Amino acid sequence: MPVPFKELPAWPSNVEAHPLLVIDYELLKAGDKTEIDRLWEAGSTLGFWYLKNHGGEQLFPAMWGMAEDVFALPLEEKMTFEQGDEGLSFGYKAVGHYITDAQGTPDPVEGLDIAKDDALAYPKVARRSYADRVNEHMEPTIAPFVEKCIELSNTMLDIFNDKLGLPAGTLAKFHQRNDHSSSETRTIRAPANLPQGKLAVGGHTDFGTISFLVNNIGGLQVLPPGDTEWRNVRPLPGHVVCNIADALTIFSGGLLNSNIHRVVPPSGAQSAYERWSSVYFTRPSNDTVLQPLLESSIVSDAFNKLTEERQKSLTPGVTSYEWFTRRQKNYRTKNHKGTETWAANRGTENGRA
Numbered sequence: 433m434p435v436p437f438k439e440l441p442a443w444p445s446n447v448e449a450h451p452l453l454v455i456d457y458e459l460l461k462a463g464d465k466t467e468i469d470r471l472w473e474a475g476s477t478l479g480f481w482y483l484k485n486h487g488g489e490q491l492f493p494a495m496w497g498m499a500e501d502v503f504a505l506p507l508e509e510k511m512t513f514e515q516g517d518e519g520l521s522f523g524y525k526a527v528g529h530y531i532t533d534a535q536g537t538p539d540p541v542e543g544l545d546i547a548k549d550d551a552l553a554y555p556k557v558a559r560r561s562y563a564d565r566v567n568e569h570m571e572p573t574i575a576p577f578v579e580k581c582i583e584l585s586n587t588m589l590d591i592f593n594d595k596l597g598l599p600a601g602t603l604a605k606f607h608q609r610n611d612h613s614s615s616e617t618r619t620i621r622a623p624a625n626l627p628q629g630k631l632a633v634g635g636h637t638d639f640g641t642i643s644f645l646v647n648n649i650g651g652l653q654v655l656p657p658g659d660t661e662w663r664n665v666r667p668l669p670g671h672v673v674c675n676i677a678d679a680l681t682i683f684s685g686g687l688l689n690s691n692i693h694r695v696v697p698p699s700g701a702q703s704a705y706e707r708w709s710s711v712y713f714t715r716p717s718n719d720t721v722l723q724p725l726l727e728s729s730i731v732s733d734a735f736n737k738l739t740e741e742r743q744k745s746l747t748p749g750v751t752s753y754e755w756f757t758r759r760q761k762n763y764r765t766k767n768h769k770g771t772e773t774w775a776a777n778r779g780t781e782n783g784r785a
C-alpha cells in the first residue's frame with residue numbers, strides 16, 4: 433500500500449507553505465453565510481482552498497490503493513485500456529505519454545482515469561471498458577469516491593450559482609448526473625527520488641468546473657495571480673484541496689479563478705517516497721456550450737469590464753466536449769509538434785502556463 437500519511441516524513445520546516453483558506457463543508461451545507469462568503473472569496477481570488485469536514489477522508493487514499501493494485505498488472509495488459517491519442521482521457525496512462533512543457537518533455541508519472549459515467553453505470557459500460565482488475569474496484573472503491581465528489585461538487589455549484597446571481601439550478605443543469613461528460617477520477621503515481629527541477633505534471637489550469645484533490649506528500653505548486661514565483665501547497669491530513677477550473681472561469685465571466693498549478697518533486701526527506709494523488713474532476717456535460725452566463729447582471733457587469741482580448745479568451749464558442757478533446761489531444765506526447773501544440777493544450781491562463 434502507499435505509505436500512510438502519518439508515517440511519512442513531515443513537511444520540511446524550511447519550505448514555506450502557501451496559505452489557503454480552510455472551508456468547512458458542514459457549515460456550507462448548513463447554509464452558514466460567513467462560510468459561504470469565505471468560499472466565494474477563495475474561488476474569486478486564488479481559486480484554491482482546503483475543504484474539511486467533508487466525510488470523504490477514507491475515500492481518496494482508497495483510490496491510491498486501487499490504482500496500486502492496477503499498476504501492478506503487466507504493462508502489456510495495462511496498454512490494452514490505454515487512453516489513446518484521440519482526445520479521450522479515460523483509461524490507463526503510461527509514463528511519458530503526456531508532455532510537461534512547450535518543448536514536449538515527456539512526464540514521469542503513471543496514471544489511471546475512470547469516467548464518472550462508467551463508475552455510475554457499472555456493470556454496464558457507458559464510455560469504455562477497463563481491465564478486470566479495475567472493474568473489481570468499481571463498486572467498493574471507485575463508485576463511492578465518485579458519489580462523494582459529486583455531492584461536494586453539487587453543493588458548491590449551487591453556492592456559486594447563487595453568488596453569481598444566476599437563476600436557481602443554472603449550473604446544476606450543466607452537470608446532470610446522467611448526462612455524459614468528461615468528469616472523471618484520476619490517480620497518479622510519481623516515482624520516488626525524481627531529480628529536483630523535473631516536472632511531474634507541467635503548469636496547467638484544469639479543464640473542467642471544480643477539481644477535488646488529495647495527495648500524500650508535497651509537490652503541488654500554484655502561481656498566484658500577479659506573482660512570479662511558484663508557491664507550495666501543503667497537503668493537510670483529512671483536507672481536500674479544491675480548485676476552480678476553466679469552465680467556471682468562463683461561465684462567471686472571469687469572476688472565479690482557474691489558476692495555474694503544476695507538480696514538482698517533493699522537497700527534503702519526502703522526496704525519497706512515491707507521490708500519490710487522487711483527483712476528481714467535475715466537468716460540464718459534453719454538449720454544454722462554454723460561454724459567460726450573461727443573463728446574470730453580476731456576470732455581465734464583470735465581463736463588460738474586461739479587455740477585448742480577455743473577453744475573447746473567455747468566449748471559446750465551443751462545447752465542453754470540443755474544448756476538452758482539443759486540450760487532451762494536445763497533451764499527448766505523440767501529438768506534440770512544437771510550441772503551437774503546447775499552446776493548444778493550455779486553458780484560460782494561456783499566457784502564463
Ligand SMILES: O=C(O)CCC(=O)C(=O)O
Nearest residue numbers: 633638647652695709711
Ligand atoms: O497531483 C497533484 O497534486 C495535482 C495533479 C493535477 O493538477 C492534475 O492532475 O490536474
Ligand SMILES: [Fe+2]
Nearest residue numbers: 636637638693
Ligand atoms: Fe490540475
